[in-house]
Amino acid sequence: MSVSASTPPHTTGAVEHVAIIMDGNGRWATNRGWPRLVGHRKGAERVKQIVSAAPEMGIKWLTIYAFSTENWKRSTEEVLGLMAIFARYIQREADRMAAEGVRMRFIGDRTRLDPKLQRLMAGIEARTAGFSRLNLTVAINYGGRDEILRATRALAREVAEGRLDPADVTEAAISARLDTAGIPDPELVIRTSGETRTSNFLVWQSSYAEYEFTPTLWPDFGPQELADILARFGNRHRRFGGVSAE
Numbered sequence: 001m002s003v004s005a006s007t008p009p010h011t012t013g014a015v016e017h018v019a020i021i022m023d024g025n026g027r028w029a030t031n032r033g034w035p036r037l038v039g040h041r042k043g044a045e046r047v048k049q050i051v052s053a054a055p056e057m058g059i060k061w062l063t064i065y066a067f068s069t070e071n072w073k074r075s076t077e078e079v080l081g082l083m084a085i086f087a088r089y090i091q092r093e094a095d096r097m098a099a100e101g102v103r104m105r106f107i108g109d110r111t112r113l114d115p116k117l118q119r120l121m122a123g124i125e126a127r128t129a130g131f132s133r134l135n136l137t138v139a140i141n142y143g144g145r146d147e148i149l150r151a152t153r154a155l156a157r158e159v160a161e162g163r164l165d166p167a168d169v170t171e172a173a174i175s176a177r178l179d180t181a182g183i184p185d186p187e188l189v190i191r192t193s194g195e196t197r198t199s200n201f202l203v204w205q206s207s208y209a210e211y212e213f214t215p216t217l218w219p220d221f222g223p224q225e226l227a228d229i230l231a232r233f234g235n236r237h238r239r240f241g242g243v244s245a246e
């Protein structure tokens with residue numbers, strides 16, 4: 001079955017769209033006396049593993065928070081290191097994603113990113129556009145408020161230019177101008193690392209989502225923990241809860 005943007009959450013009991021706030025990379029590394037970037041590299045390995053395991057758990061949409069509009073406040077070294085990890089991930093994972101039927105997309109304001117990274121992002125989006133086994137959406141320079149602000153500006157422009165009647169500014173009209181246009185709302189949002197806040201993630205889209213907060217740091221979060229969380233949410237694909245831990 002498929003879920004459309006208009007399907008109310010939880011009508012089937014299945015979780016098809018999971019969104020993850022991948023937090024705790026820095027602490028994972030610092031706890032071991034290592035530079036924060038080592039934690040981010042380990043975190044990227046986890047992403048690969050979760051992306052490969054997700055379809056067998058019945059997940060069709062996976063949205064992950066990789067870099068927020070607030071994360072520019074970090075040191076130049078950490079920001080550049082993260083950007084390098086994103087670029088490397090796209091380059092090294094392209095063939096595997098194609099083989100596994102993964103469609104990769106990005107949300108967030110990409111205009112502030114390095115043009116080379118922007119080209120890699122556009123390239124992988126185009127290359128994987130025909131796949132649908134798993135829809136992987138990566139949030140880079142993403143902020144829920146920023147996304148709503150940009151959508152609001154787009155609407156204001158259309159109204160000012162006489163292309164849109166203010167009466168037609170509906171919830172659907174707003175959704176259609178968000179970066180996530182065409183992507184259903186998540187039924188479940190998971191945040192790792194024990195923090196119990198949403199840090200500006202999917203502000204509009206998560207209004208009906210269930211939240212799960214786990215103390216596990218992202219570099220320690222494996223497919224088995226994801227399967228366990230899904231089983232708790234009554235995922236009807238729970239026969240796959242036996243996915244091996246590592």
Ligand code: IPE
Nearest residue numbers: 022023024025026027028066
């Ligand atoms: C999450 O891990 C990854 C990003 C925000 C890029 P953190 O880097 O926030 O790790 P902690 O929270 O400092 O441990």
Ligand code: IPE
Nearest residue numbers: 021022023065066067068199
């Ligand atoms: C949220 O984590 C952003 C990402 C996971 C990319 P942060 O570590 O940046 O959030 P705060 O600062 O704890 O709210």
Ligand code: MG
Nearest residue numbers: 023024025026
């Ligand atoms: Mg953090």
